[in-house]
Amino acid sequence: MAEEKKKKSNIDIPPKSPWRRIMPMVIVFALVAVVLPEWVSHYWVNSISSVVCLTMTAATVALLYGQLGMVSLAQFALAGVGGWVCLRFLHGFDIPFEIGVLLGGLIAGVFGLLLGLPALRMRGLYLALLTLLVAAAFQVIVNVISFPDGGPGFTGKVETGARVLIGRPWLAQSDAAYFRYLMVWLILVMGFLEWQRASKSGRAWALIRKSEAAATAAGVSVVGYKARAFFMGGVAAGLAGGLLAGLNGQLEYSGFHVSQSILLFALVVVGGAYNWLGAVAAGLLIRALPALLNGHGVDGNLANVFFGFATLVSLIQGRKGIVGQLADFFKxxxxxxxxxxxxxxxxxxxxxxxxxxxxxxxxxxxxxxxxxxxxxxxxxxxxxxxxxxxxxxxxxxxxxxxxxxxxxxxxxxxxxxxxxxxxxxxxxxxxxxxxxxxxxxxxxxxxxxxxxxxxxxxxxxxxxxxxxxxxxxxxxxxxxxxxxxxxxxxxxxxxx
Amino acid sequence: MMENILPFLIVGISVGAVYALSGVGLVILHRASGVVNFAYGALGGLSAMLCWQIIDLDYPDWLGWITGIAAATLLSWGYGRFIAPTLSHQDRIVRAMATLGFALMIMGLGQWYWGDAPRRLVLPTDADGIDYNGQRLLSYTRLLALTIAAVATGFMLWLLAKTSLGLKFRALQSNRNLSAILGVRIKRIDSYAWLISGVFAGITGLFLGNIVRLNPTVLTFMVIPALAAALVGRLTSLMWTVLGGITIGVIESLANLTPAARFGSATAFVVAIMALIWQQRKGITLSRDNSHLE
Amino acid sequence: MIEIKNITVQFGGVKPLDNLTVTLDQPIVGLIGPNGAGKTTLLNVFSGFVTPTSGEVAINGKSITQRERRFDLNLTPMTQFRASLFTRMKPHKRVSLGLRRTFQTDQIADDLTLLENVQAVADHGFAKKSPAMQEDVKRAIDYVGLTRRLHRKGSDLSTEERHLAEIAKALIGKPSLVMLDEPGAGMSEAESEHLAQVIRGIPDYCGAQVFLIDHDVDLIVACCSQTMVLDFGKLLAVGPTRKVLELPEVRKAYLGDFGELERAA
Known part of the structure; x- marks a missing residue:
């Protein structure tokens, strides 16, 4: 009898299959995509569209930090690379918007892989410093050569005259439609990342995170799986960059300041790197809070003070972030x-x-x-x-x-x-x-x-x-x- | 040819000296407490902005300098004394990222209070300088920066090598837990390191505010060239840090003579990236914390 | 069968292993020795984390440290090719040759369930996902007696359970040599007994030879028919466990107070 009771108290629930783990996210995103544009004002639709792109980039930071404990402060720079390539191709050739975005993602993925190469050797702090330096160097480069806007030559920069904007995809001309279009991309990209986390790659990453030696002894190719994470992170960030370019038809240099990369990382820490909601929280905070403060006549820069404080608190409290704490609570x-x-x-x-x-x-x-x-x-x-x-x-x-x-x-x-x-x-x-x-x-x-x-x-x-x-x-x-x-x-x- | 290069070389060395000085502040802190302080630039920025504010309110200049440096020192010490210990059991990377949060806080306050308006921090040493062929070669401010960098580095080398505080710094660098068992008061020694680093941050902030641009955001991110200099010294060697800082300054300045002048400000990053990759060339296939293999 | 020939490992002036030659042919072999005797270094040589300065290790007749002669007509071309690459073979590839090991500190990822932890090993031991893999994972977990903990998170497992899970991870696929590095650390007596039972059954379970390092002499006695003793990188003794433990030099080097323990027991 006692044995029976003991067994009952130890009932374990089998984990959901990867698909079932992704489903809540897909449902929430789909609902938001359908409903949100109907509710909020025009200004907020565009703001939230850029939140979608930021969320996608934040998801890549979370992937590297949450899955492998690697701090990449250059994910936003990779988004910039993706955006640049996307703009260049769309201005240079008569190709559909999606092809441009995909090309941007692919090339950003290659850059991500290049960035990750040293990461296969260095860990922790040095990787963070390296990526910070890369982000800073990218800022200088993009400041000089600027984003393409329909001009001639490799840089595609208009020296004099009006800037040319790229068109949006034909089925997403209006702001609300473009928001929904972005949500489809977001579902695809984050769904893929979540699926990776829940399957073979995720398990291999977990072993590497625990100990590289043990992962090796278990037959995991540490180098291969790290490279895979960096490549996927680069592609997703690049796609986000291209989609951001589509939102306004152009990209501004000022949007890719190194501070953005840092903020993005800080907010992923605040939001939580182990859950897709964490990336959403990061994307929302980085764009919505300054806008909200500005809307109330408070200087949006004060948001940075809050972000800094929240980062400190999250790091001191453990590394799960807001979403992680909530998930723990719901357990x-x-x-x-x-x-x-x-x-x-x-x-x-x-x-x-x-x-x-x-x-x-x-x-x-x-x-x-x-x-x-x-x-x-x-x-x-x-x-x-x-x-x-x-x-x-x-x-x-x-x-x-x-x-x-x-x-x-x-x-x-x-x-x-x-x-x-x-x-x-x-x-x-x-x-x-x-x-x-x-x-x-x-x-x-x-x-x-x-x-x-x-x-x-x-x-x-x-x-x-x-x-x-x-x-x-x-x-x-x-x-x-x-x-x-x-x-x-x-x-x-x-x-x- | 030499005629053209010389002014740029001299200017480069003097700017490099400021980078070197920042780098030394970072290295000292990292050696003692194991923290890479991303808030270093923000502290310097605060120092420069406060100094400007006080001079702008028509108080004497020296009060401005002292207030600026004191504020940076106090904040740095406060972080090291009260916040850093709560993270001491965490990885190095987490401790470094926490200072990023601190940097954002200081930067946000600076942006909120002072905004982006163009300002200039004028030091009395700006007015005069060493002339060469009728051209201003080196203002006294830059000369002062060079002197302070040399003196401060020398002082730190002496402190590390000869004093008991330096001995404790080195003990902490080699093994914190062991040092604690042997009776080194970690929190106290750490806070000294933060204090010294804060003084460095304050002084470099004033110079950078004068030489580069007086803007809280810009000054906050001046931590990156400083880090670049420190990375040349592997975050441990003072001499290499100084060398790295001056190299960066000189290349940055000489780049103005080349067609790639507009990319000049990326020098620091490129130098540091190359240094990082060079240092890791031998590498290790496994993580450094392979204690479980022992 | 493990054949170790003249293995020397040198780190600067330190020689964790010094000209070690021994052949171990029993199904379960024990390795004991005081701290710093070179036990774990030997294991690291096996799994490829440490390259020996000189010497050779062969497992079941296959050298894992030296290249074989290229034109051995008895070998298929593919085997020759693999063998020729072996010295340069990355440690993680050794898994496919049946080498498995556990670590002193258990390596169970906290945020994966037990099943996922074991599955992670299976992911790389099989060509592709198959029902046989799922079956193998379940079987290994069942073998170590953790089926009722199948879906527990790593962080919710006890020390004993984590050690057992480590062993389950080492039994996936077709292991030929299972190396256990102090699996009994921190276990109570009752738990040790279960562990000994598990270890004793491994040769029957999957046909692998077991190489067991532990400080717990009772565990060694309970499991191993053959035991070798290392002291400062040198072989002190090898032979049937009981006999080895009774040798005076072994007692002196390692079990200084073993007599006392025995009397107490």
Whole structure:
């Protein structure tokens, strides 16, 4: 009997097949591609299009860093190479857009391989320094020869007269269509990278990451697999460069400053290098945060301060990044709660979307999205705040908890004294509500142009509705919860 | 012919001296604490911007210099004392990347406060200099930079070779854990290294702000030529670092005479890339941390 | 069968292996010796991480350190070609010749599951993905007794399980020589017993010879019919395990307090 029980507690869930691991990403991207252009303003469609290209580049940084622990600060320069080649071919020859992009990717891949050659010998710090130097050298070169814009000769630079723009592909002329077109590329590229991670290459990389000697003894060609990662990284970055060129029909030198490469790496660290969402987070942050700050009349350069701080925190806290922390968190959440939470979240968000659309305060999507973010932050912010405290060291983290506990206790005692029901988590909750309300409302004010008061009402409304619905639904869904947990067991969640 | 080259050569040497000085600051820190400080340029930039700000507010010049250097030193020390220890158990690469975060923070603050407006940091030594054939060959600022670079390098060589602090630096360089067991107070010695490196960053920041351009972003990325110089010295040898810095400066300056003048600013990177590849020519097929093979 | 002829390895002034000559023909061979005796260096010579200064190692009659004579009419052209390349053959290619090893510190990747860890080895031991490969992986895991941990992440395995997983990794494909470098480190007595059982079964499981390095003399006694003792790079003794362990010079060099241990037991 005891043996039986022991075995049951050790139930292991077989890992999903590579295809099933990619599916969530594909579904999310497809949904975003279909829905997003309908919701946001014209300015944001173009911004988010460039976010897509950045995400693709960030994915290559994440591939090298997450899979092999190699820091490449030159991925953005490789995107520049891809963009340059793509522009040159499209100006020089009458070829379809896709061929140009592919050629750019291929040549950037070769450059990536060249960059990776020394990497087969050097590791860690020296590789990072080498790639930084390459990125800096690329910046100088591209500054001098500039990106092609329809002129003659090898550089294809117009000396005098108007710059020529390259055309977009015929089926993606409008901004929204081009965004969707980019999403298709993104799905293909990131799907391929994810598939590599989940199959033979991924396993070989994991062995190399653990120890090159052990990988060798297991028959893995260390050199071959490192080169493969660099080539794939180069191709994907090059494709991103070409696609970025297609977005505006040209490329600017200033976009390929070495600082961009550094920022990209820093944000991959912040977002998380082990998950596709990390690359998305990096792409979003690098473009959206400065734009958001500028939109509110705050200097976008302050974003750099935040990025730097976040990088420090991520590195001190371990190397999983925001997404990794979230994934760890979800390991401990039972399946039933995830299902139930998702349904309730979407119901509430849909409700608010309809109400706000009816009141004509914003689009359905705007309110829907805001409500979702509010609900997400309600769960995530306490954890993030705790992480940020950890930046100052464990003692400070502990001390802050002590202080909070002491104040909460006192407050609860006070409440009991004056005849209220004591609540020990009032301070934490209060801070959470206050921060979520004001922060999200402020952001939404900029993005969807919702008045601040309505934004606040939306956030707090969604949060309170979630709590109320949970209380009301609890007895009804209890058997359902148990049934789901039985069907999808999560060994780690049982510890909670 | 010589007539033409000489001015460029002299200018090259003086700029190279500033690179060398930055490189020495980086090498000292790397030798003692094992950290490559990407925030070095940002600290220098902060020093230069603060100095300009104070002179612009009509305070005396010397106050500006001292404030600039002091700010860089204090920040560098603070990072080394409070933030670097939380990462001490991590790889070298992670410790280096963390300074990248620090650099972004300082740079972001600088960009936010001072922006991109064109400015000039004027030092009193700019006004006069050594003339040759009626042409200004070398301003006193550059001469001063050259002198300081020589003196500082000499001082650091002396410090490493003769003093007990230098001995501890060298002990940490060879084995940190062992040194700790033998009673070297790692955190304290590390913070001294950060302090010294911060002074170097502050001084070079002032010179670079004067010679190159007074802009927080530009100065932040001046860490790359400094790194290039340090890489010529394998991040450990002071003499090679100085040599590397001066070589870079001279080639950069002489490139102005060639048709490839516009590519001149890539010199530092090319020199360092070649140095890196040359140093790794023998290479190893396995990773360096093959302790599990022992 | 392992034939070692006059192997010397020299790093500067240090000689981890000094003119070592020995033939090991038993299915399970033990290697013991004090720290710094050159045990792991010998293993590294086998797996190609260390090139010997002089001498030759042959496994099952095939030299893995020296080129064979080119025009041996008994060999097929392909074998000749491979043999001629052997000295220059990269360590990772030796896997295809049946050499397997484990390391002192286990090399289980934390973020892969046990199955994936073993699979990673199989990826390179077979020509291409096949049902036989899947079968082989499952069989190896089952053999070391870890089937119930099949889908655990490497980070969630215990020390014992990680060591066993290492052994499973070494059993993939058609190994001819399995070298185990201190598989019993950090194991309790009960765990050691299971380990000994696993090691004893390896020759029957896949027909490979086992070369076992360990400090745990009990494990050596339990598994090995033949044992060699190294001391400062030199061969101190070789022969049936029991006899070797009783030699006075072995006790003196390595098992100074073995008598005490025995009395305690």
């Amino acid at each position: 401990f959440v039972r399946m039933s709660r995830i299902v139930e939470g998702t349904i309730i979240w979407f119901a509430i968000a849909g409700l608010f979307g309809l109400v706000y659309m009816y009141l004509d305060k914003t689009s359905f999507g705007g309110a829907f999205f805001t409500a979702l973010v509010a609900l997400l932050f309600r769960v995530a912010i306490p954890g993030v705040a705790w992480l940020l405290l950890g930046f100052f060291g464990k003692p400070i983290q502990d001390r802050a908890e002590d202080v909070e506990a002491y104040l909460s206790l006192r407050l609860a005692q006070l409440m009991a004294k004056i005849g209220l029901i004591p609540d020990h988590r009032l301070i934490k909750r209060g801070l959470n509500w206050w921060f979520n309300g004001f922060f999200i409302a402020w952001v939404v004010w900029g993005v969807f142009e919702v008045e601040f008061a309505y934004g606040l009402a939306l956030v707090w409304g969604a949060m309170s509705l979630k709590i109320i619905s949970e209380k009301l639904l609890y007895p009804a869904v209890l058997p359902l919860r148990n049934a789901i947990d039985k069907k999808f067991p999560k060994p780690l969640a049982a510890y909670r």
